[in-house]
Amino acid sequence: MLSLIVLLPLLGFLANGFWYMSQLKTEHKAPALQVGGLATGAIGGSFVIGLICFFRLLAMEPEHRVIEQTLFSWIFIDGLHLDFAFRLDALNSLFVLVITGVGTLIHLYSIGYMSHDASPGKFFAYLNLFCACMLVLVLGASLPVLFLGWEGVGLCSYLLISFWYTDDDKASAGKKAFIVNRVGDFGFLLGMFLIFTTFGTLDFTQLKMVVMNGALSPAQLAAVTSICLLLFVGCMGKSAQIPLYVWLPDAMAGPTPVSALIHAATMVTSGIYLVSRLNFLYTLSPDAMLFVAMIGALTALFAASIAIAQNDIKKVLAYSTVSQLGYMFLACGVGAYVSGVFHVITHAFFKALLFLGAGSVIHGMHEEQDIQKMGGLRSKMPRTFLVFAAGWLAICGIPPFSGFFSKDEILWQAFSSSRSELWLWLLGVVTALMTAFYMSRLFILTFLGEGRWKSHGHAKHDKHHDNHAPHDHGHAPKDAHAHHGGGEPHESPWIMVGPLVALAVLSLIGGFIGIPHMSWLEHWLEPIIPGFAPIKDGVHHETEWVLMGFSVLVALIGMGGAFFIYGNRARTESLQNSLAGFLKTLENKWYVDEIYDAAIVRPLRAVSVFLWKKIDVSIIDRTVLGFGSVSEMSGGVLRESQTGSTQIYIVTFAIGLLVIVGYALYGLV
């Protein structure tokens, strides 16, 4: 049963992959509707099976909510016996439903979005492969199986970011994502090795039993902090946290559905999944948890500050994703794993919605991504406008939208948890303010006000492409929708709007699974995640309601500020002029890419060039070539002895024989 969840998208990948390969040499390509239908069917079937499994879990006793399936014995060597097994429990059943559910909607949407693409077959094959890997990641019963999926999603991410690989920028964005993730994976691997040497098992259930039941020796306790930190390095890479977040904004070079599925809803949350899956380990190490919370809070604030000044609609959403992922780690770090998981779910809904909505806008604007050139789309794209508004309110944290519940719970936990510090909460609140601000800015510039696209002809449009900063990769290919030409923005077809509506509904009601004090989610996850950390002394439960009102107020201030500035074009421009220098810094992302380039890439390059020119060419190569020329010279001398004359050989032989016989008879005289 469980393996079917993974198998269906895998079969979809194989079918679409072979279909695509069989058509490589022919002119005719299967249309997006057929390949997309196949892929959507595969992931949709997976969703149905996921639902059935979920209901079977629901019917079980809370303590025994586990479905397990062992496929085969994977690694069987001395001291390590590892099965390739899937295990579904309360925690990852939620992830499975989000991946397959949101995944199905995004597949459906992609049929419309990729309808004009040159090779939709390849796209849907990759997309299905991604889903299969992601499901292996969450279903894996042990760390190595999880790691298999972890690497698989990294590969698919790379393939899909550089899907339009003929564009050099997009191809290098894919490489950047892959390489930065390798840094994180290194930490992950080391953490996994350390777990094995410390506890002797890699299976989650066994590991939990060892950690919870046995009295740990001081050496083991000391190793726990290292393990947690090393694994968190892996999470930094995959879930785009400081300092490894730089790949995610560039990853927007991929098609927009990819950004929605991989770089917002699913893959980037696997770090939170890993931390909450291993919550029993993290709980043992307050240092590691504080570190996680710090990185999370700092990332949240930092990315939000960059998002304020971005003009590419997808970049704003990308930094917003980095920022929201920071929130989730903040929650995990203060011991509120449930809130982290809760935010993963609601974020998957509203951020997928926002990305797909942005995709719809880009589609309708004929591949325009600069929000400064949008505006007034409310009347042109009324349906997209409405669903986008739902996502916008959700991320700003306006009740009763889902984002409000999850974000508020994280802030409350950051305030009240005994593991938290006050400044972490303050960072969270400031981030919430900024989030409301930049999302409202995006919303206003895109949908409200005057349409600024009217005055911009196509010639300027092309110039704009050239003027973009070198690191700006977020453009769909120019050939994809070429037959549209310029002209009025238009609403997207229903196959794209339909999934948006479904996600909008989920963004609206998704928060009700985690209402404070009667949270179904908290109860559901109890066997895996034993409740919240105790609250601090001197914090009363009533404070929670005050803080709830406070965070709504913060969101409203942020939104109001944005309306005040961006609602009025003249005011926008005067402000932009007076703050030009600062905004420039923000627009260039605090020059982090440049700093990395100067601090890491260039020194590394210099060292490599040194090793190449000095060590390799002048020492190693010379030594090797020296051996060659010595052989050549000695050969030249010795070849003289080979005269080719038989008689000389025989004379030599005879003399040699005489010498040997003489020695044998008389010895050395």
Next chain:
Amino acid sequence: MNVPVVQPWIVLSFCSAIFFIGLAGVLIRRNILIIIMCIELMLNAVNLTLVTYSEILNDLGGEMAVFFVIVVAAVESAIGLSLVIAVFRTLRTVDTDSIQSLRG
């Protein structure tokens, strides 16, 4: 009956004479055919030596060895002669001074 006995040293001297005649032939002559004949001469000198020592030491092992040598010599001359023919066909000569293609 008092049969006169050939003294072993006479036979052995004879053998070594034949051997060195063969060796000299191998070293001096340039015709491959002659060289092969000289090699046969050396082999037979050795055979005779073996038989002599077998008689002196009253050990049949020497005579056994002779049979092996004869067999090997027969094979060797068969192969040697066919090589000579092959060489002659390709190079049109059997003179060793003009066959030096192995020179380094």
